[in-house]
Amino acid sequence: MVAAIASCAWHPAHAQAGGEPPRQSLTVSLGMVQDTRRDAADSPLAYAGNGTGARIDYDRVREGSRLHVSLTAGRSTLTPAGSVPQADIPLEEAFGLYALEAGMDWQLRGGSARRAEFALGIEFGSTLTLARHLYAGQDIAQQSFDLGVATLGPTARWTRRVGAGQVAASLAVPLLAWVDHPYADVRFAPQLMHVHFAPLSQFRQANGELSYAFRPESRIGITATYRLGIFELDELEPVRHVSQSFSVGVVRRFGAMP
Amino acid sequence: MRRRVAPAAVLSLCAAFSLCTACNAIVGPDPPASPAALFDQVWNDFDLHYSLFVVKQVNWDSLGAVYRPRALAASDPEGASTVIASMLSKLQDDHVLWRGSRVGTQRHGDYFAPTVTFGKYVQYGGDLPGGISYGVVSPAVGYIAFSTFEGSGWLSSVDSALTLLGGVNSIIIDVRNNEGGFLENATGAAGRFADRTTTVAYVRYRNGPAHSDFAAPMAQQVVPAGSRRFVGKVYLLTSRNTISAAELFVLSMRALGNTTVVGDTTAGETGNPFARELQNGWSYQFPESLELTLDGHWFEDIGLAPDVTVENSIDEINNHNVDAQLSRAIGLAAGKP
Incomplete structure (x- = not known):
């Protein structure tokens, strides 16, 4: 994989064209998110629910290489995913997800604007999830269960013109991960934070994205995106989390147009 | 052709979003409730x-x-x-x-709340929200009873009590029948008697699977707070019914100095509660921390010994209208050793 990325870097598809000016775009998206999670440090129950999210994407494309930076924020209200008929108290969580991702990918040779293009790259990701377990009417009003993850791994991206727009699909699979999964509630004990390296035997994550950009040649456009993220951490108190979102964004493009 | 593609793509994305049942499968089923x-x-x-x-x-x-x-x-x-x-x-x-x-109790012996405070020893001033009563023993000696450290907005009642007591030189604070509450109320109340930020105790949180796994001690501090700070002498009444957050208050006042603890040893019941739930929705709580004194010793099941030990008896209180602990504190406030 590393060799393939390096090969692409050394032989970018458009290098022969020489001096191609960069294209940049800024996308602001709003949408709905759905989270389903189980954190054994928090509860034996899986919690699920819907909420809203926002995302800002910046892309810079030049000579077959693409720099990508994104900021994501989402909030949702979670309740037990399954039926809990004997609950002593109302069960609810306020859940927030905040992510910063930055990566580079390099287009493989042979692509063109009209045909399918394929690119490989590398991405750094950092995600912080904040789960506030709420106890309505109890002397303990809430408990906080946080999870921080920093990852590094390869990405693959495929694009193709479809109709008047462009479809893009991408997949990121982190191979290196540093995790902060506090042992228990961190309201009063920030020192419970414990950053450690999580090997692949314990950590698995995949983030996929499918988007459709309407009129990609115009300076201002619309894009619709579906994202799916799967996270699994197998340790003493395991975590599993699936997040999906659907968003619509406004794109402002700068620089040279295709 | 082009007109059909875009709506189809959007519909496809919406369909994919609705596949939440797949998400539940990935997260896995809840444990059985057997x-x-x-x-x-x-x-x-x-x-x-x-x-x-x-x-x-x-x-x-x-x-x-x-x-x-x-x-x-x-x-x-x-x-x-x-x-x-x-x-x-x-x-x-x-x-x-x-x-x-x-479901468990470690109290040793019978406990009771003195009922002869007001009338015999203290001129009743009034009750304030949050279970706070106040009065005066003499023009120079005030009295405040904290019956709990529960409740939001509780600290404003402490400020009110201190304001209403005006210019007394010393205050007797009674936490003999205080079963605790919010730690921030305990340290916040102590902040009304602090002139500088002071470390008053340490707490260690469980952070691993071994029963002896604890994070490093975390200092618990009292920060000067409140609209009115009292700088005079404090006599703090304690008993075996002084529990949990009330014991943190005792530690706090003792660390601030200028406080003499009078009465009986406290309950020795500590630990910040951790709430949990089961797969069928039942809930439970238990301590996830270990409270330590300033010199690093735990006092769970031991309690905090007073500076001046005075034991009350039910017989004296019920049959003779005598509260020996309060009487001794009043004597100390009046300068009688």
């Missing part, structure tokens, strides 16, 4: 998180071995609930709550 599974969840939860095994010296493995067969023999979850409550009661910890009820 008596055995419920028992195992509770036992394991305590094993991983309960902070006071090092103090209680309870063999948790043995308790599990004894009680698990009984839970398995239960015909329904309610039967298992009874077995679990019996097991938890062996911890003799008032901070363990099983489905909202205390």
